[in-house]
Amino acid sequence: MERARRIQRLSSAIFTEMNEHKARVEAKGRKVINLGIGSPDRSPAPHIREALARALTRPGIFGYPTSEGSPELRQTVAHWYQRRFGVELDPVKEVLVLMGSQDGLAHLATAFINPGDVALIPDPGYPIYSAGILLAEGEVYPLPLVAERGFLPDLAAIPGEVARQAKLMVLNYPNNPVAAVADQDFFRQVVDFAREYGIMVCHDAAYSELAFDGFKPMSFLEIPGAKEVGVEFHSLSKSYNLAGCRLGFIVGNAEVLAGLAVVKSNIDYGVFQAVQEAGIAALTGPQECTGENAMVYQRRRDILVEGLDRLDWHIPKPKGSMFLWAPLPWGYTSSKEFALDLLEKAGVLVIPGIAFGKMGDGYVRIALTQEEPLLQETVERIKEAFKY
Ligand SMILES: Cc1ncc(COP(=O)(O)O)c(C=O)c1O
CATH class of the missing domain: 3.90.1150.10 (Aspartate Aminotransferase, domain 1)
Structure with a gap:
């Protein structure tokens, strides 16, 4: 074969x-x-497990869910975003539920990358970023992450010709594997760069709630203008220890989400409703x-x-x-x-x-x-x- x-x-x-x-x-x-x-x-914390267990006993819970996620969970995500980052989101157009953030990271390129299109991908980087591009038959242009620059890519070092060709850029802070974090200054530069070259920014914030010594990671969408150029991925896998349940979400630019939703509505039926209810319990319950x-x-x-x-x-x-x-x-x-x-x-x-x-x-x-x-x-x- x-x-x-x-x-x-x-x-x-x-x-x-x-x-x-x-x-x-x-x-x-x-x-x-x-x-x-x-x-x-x-x-997961007991109140999250209990919500999952309660949902399992409800008649009708085992039916097909919807690909884009329940209205309740999308509303919950919008509220959580407002509380956690001070960012306003439209729960209908600017929130999409994912079968783990991996689902969205893998399929975004299917929606936006044509064969030969260039994507800027961190090196080293979490493998799905380049795998998603390669599956869409795009070309990966690596952004070196080095200790001397705090593992932040040097945007000024990207040749103008490459930047003009590039369709999307993936970033990830706190980062896997390099464990670095980003600050407001860097994200501002990213927004300026993306505007100048018309590049879609995909920030993977899977570790936004796993930070140490009092540090609180910010959302890329806190930067004015970020929503015009990009999206952010979140995961309940690490923040709430729900990795096996497969629950995440993407928020931000409505056009990007609409494109991804077209792909997803053709290939999946969404996240099990009981898991979505566990997600609501996680995001609305005590955050300790x-x-x-x-x-x-x-x-x-x-x-x-x-x-x-x-x-x-x-x-x-x-x-x-x-x-x-x-x-x-x-x-x-x-x-x-x-x-x-x-x-x-x-x-x-x-x-x-x-x-x-x-x-x-x-x-x-x-x-x-x-x-x-x-x-x-x-x-x-x-x-x-x-x-x-
Ligand atoms: C940086 C990063 N993004 C995304 C994921 C995928 O997470 P999930 O699909 O469980 O939400 C992982 C998992 O290890 C990760 O390390």
Whole structure:
């Protein structure tokens, strides 16, 4: 069976390879500490689980929902946006419910990218950004994210010819994998740049509620004029630990949402109504659970960063996301070689930075998705394995 050319351009080779190596290490009898996958290990707050359970017992709940999301949830999102960011949204035209933000990130390009169209995509970046473009047969122009610039792309370095050709740009703060955050100044530059070149901005804010040390990430849509040029993606996966329920949303520019809605209404039937009701409970209920959640990740961050620092592995403390973006220690120059050594010698799985793009090769991504005792054991194992 010959696969379509568009999927031949996709690659998930390193993730698959790392999992195969993990299975091999475990077959030898060693339990691997998995800091690879970014899936939340914690549960939703009780009031969210109860809303889901209550909805399940209602007659009629198992019917097809609608692709664009229930009017109640869209209204709830608009209220949450107003409370959380001070941004006004029309719940009908400027809010669309997604089957996880991945759904929208994957399908946006189907709605807006023609074969050969150029998209500006961060490198390193969360893989679906480029995969979505490649599936639409577009061309990816990488925006390098480097430590010296706080992992913010240098918009002035994009050649004018590329900027004029580009149709959309994807940004993501707090960022996966580099765990950096953005400020108002940067988002202002983005809006100016997008206006000048007529580029659609897609800001992925999946980690907007996972921030540390009192930092509160802003919405890109807080910048005047942002709604004219762009949209923002949110996810209930990380903020409320609902990853398996598949619930997210996109807000902002009505024309962009209408285009995406055309694609979605042709290919899906929307999010299970019970899950949408859990989402309403999450967004309208007590918000302390998001703060507690962030505190848990902050403590995990500190255990690893401080523990590894004592082994001369110096990793900056991120202000947000659920990851550490760790420069390769002890003279290593290949992220894959280091990640494989860490797995073989210490039984600790992390993702080589190269999996997220060429610019990621000097780093590994460590997910903070295990409880504190296992993170302490991680430090001990690394100490033992590398003889510190
Ligand atoms: C940056 C980023 N965006 C989007 C997603 C997708 O989240 P979901 O589809 O669960 O909303 C993830 C998941 O790990 C992510 O890290």
